[in-house]
Amino acid sequence: MTRMIICAVIVALITALGLLYFFYTDNAANSICDRLDAVEASFSAGDGEALEKSLAGLQEEWNRFNKKYFFIVDNEHMLEIDALVARIASLAEKDDDELVHDCRVAKALVRSYQKEQIPGIFNIL
Amino acid sequence: MLIIIIRTAIVYLLIVFSLRLMGKKQLSELQPSELVTTIMISNIATLSLEDSTSPMLMGMVPILMIACLDVFMSGAVMKSGRIRKIVSGSPCVVISDGKIDQRMMKNLRYTVDDLAESMREQGIFDISQVQYAIVETTGKINFMQKENPAENPPQILIKDGEIVTDALTKSKLGDGWLRQILRENHIDKDRVFIFSADDNGNYIIVPREYDSKTKKGGKQ
Numbered sequence: 001m002t003r004m005i006i007c008a009v010i011v012a013l014i015t016a017l018g019l020l021y022f023f024y025t026d027n028a029a030n031s032i033c034d035r036l037d038a039v040e041a042s043f044s045a046g047d048g049e050a051l052e053k054s055l056a057g058l059q060e061e062w063n064r065f066n067k068k069y070f071f072i073v074d075n076e077h078m079l080e081i082d083a084l085v086a087r088i089a090s091l092a093e094k095d096d097d098e099l100v101h102d103c104r105v106a107k108a109l110v111r112s113y114q115k116e117q118i119p120g121i122f123n124i125l
Numbered sequence: 126m127l128i129i130i131i132r133t134a135i136v137y138l139l140i141v142f143s144l145r146l147m148g149k150k151q152l153s154e155l156q157p158s159e160l161v162t163t164i165m166i167s168n169i170a171t172l173s174l175e176d177s178t179s180p181m182l183m184g185m186v187p188i189l190m191i192a193c194l195d196v197f198m199s200g201a202v203m204k205s206g207r208i209r210k211i212v213s214g215s216p217c218v219v220i221s222d223g224k225i226d227q228r229m230m231k232n233l234r235y236t237v238d239d240l241a242e243s244m245r246e247q248g249i250f251d252i253s254q255v256q257y258a259i260v261e262t263t264g265k266i267n268f269m270q271k272e273n274p275a276e277n278p279p280q281i282l283i284k285d286g287e288i289v290t291d292a293l294t295k296s297k298l299g300d301g302w303l304r305q306i307l308r309e310n311h312i313d314k315d316r317v318f319i320f321s322a323d324d325n326g327n328y329i330i331v332p333r334e335y336d337s338k339t340k341k342g343g344k345q
Contacts, residue, residue, distance in 0.1 A: 003196050004196060004197070004200050007192070007193035007196045007197060008193075010189055010193050011190070011193045014130060014186055014189060014190065015130065017126065018126035018127040018129075018130050019127065021126045021127075022126060022127050116128075117126075117127070117128070119127040119128050119131055123128050124128055124131050124132060124135070
């Protein structure tokens with residue numbers, strides 16, 4: 001019986017961790033996408049101050065996600081997004097139009113990662 | 126993470142089902158669920174060790190899930206005879222009264238060579254000497270030779286407080302005899318852990334739970 005209780009606790013903990021991670025990923029992905037939108041909008045508007053602020057916000061949000069959840073994040077997208085976020089900052093400094101393209105690619109990758117975490121039938125199978 | 130949990134559960138159940146589908150011949154000493162646990166845990170452990178780029182938690186979660194599922198499955202198997210039958214199967218008689226049940230052998234996908242090999246392993250070289258051969262849930266075949274005084278092997282008539290109706294129907298003793306013996310021994314069937322008897326009326330009663338007293342008796 002004790003073994004059963006221990007197992008029930010372990011399963012409950014794993015499930016709780018899985019659910020927490022699922023909801024956190026969902027929120028973090030939405031937040032990162034919002035930051036990317038803000039970077040793109042401020043770049044298109046030519047607002048240097050807003051761009052600087054939104055870039056700092058984007059990097060802060062991304063780093064927080066990357067650092068806190070490195071032990072469960074197992075996806076090639078993550079490395080790609082990491083490189084893109086670094087590139088966006090560099091493109092903003094150079095005032096390069098490629099920034100818009102990179103923002104959209106990063107957003108697509110974040111959305112793709114977000115979708116992959118949904119325990120839908122296609123993801124499971 | 127949720128995907129891994131669900132995948133683990135699905136793969137576990139799928140392998141148990143597949144092994145049951147493959148039949149007893151694929152198993153050696155382990156019960157199907159034990160074999161699944163062993164195979165899966167060793168494979169997952171190897172994968173998480175081989176791929177150092179993937180987080181360790183990705184290997185730990187499935188292993189924990191499998192271990193927990195195995196305990197839950199063991200609990201369910203202990204509690205329910207029906208689940209036990211589905212998961213572990215039941216012993217099958219392939220030689221009864223010295224006659225080979227060819228249909229059963231075909232169902233189990235046992236060849237004459239397999240049977241002969243198992244006989245030789247147990248020091249029996251003449252098939253005509255075999256009274257009974259039973260394929261256990263682990264896939265092992267046990268033989269009873271004709272020299273044995275009992276015409277039929279003892280059957281378990283009560284298991285965990287439940288009357289095994291199939292065995293009782295097959296035995297020549299009948300429900301009335303069983304109830305009489307229980308009355309004589311002042312024991313309710315719910316308190317019986319194992320009640321085993323042969324056709325000559327020789328029986329053994331093992332009371333349930335922590336009562337270690339074992340009562341033995343015979344035909345009056």
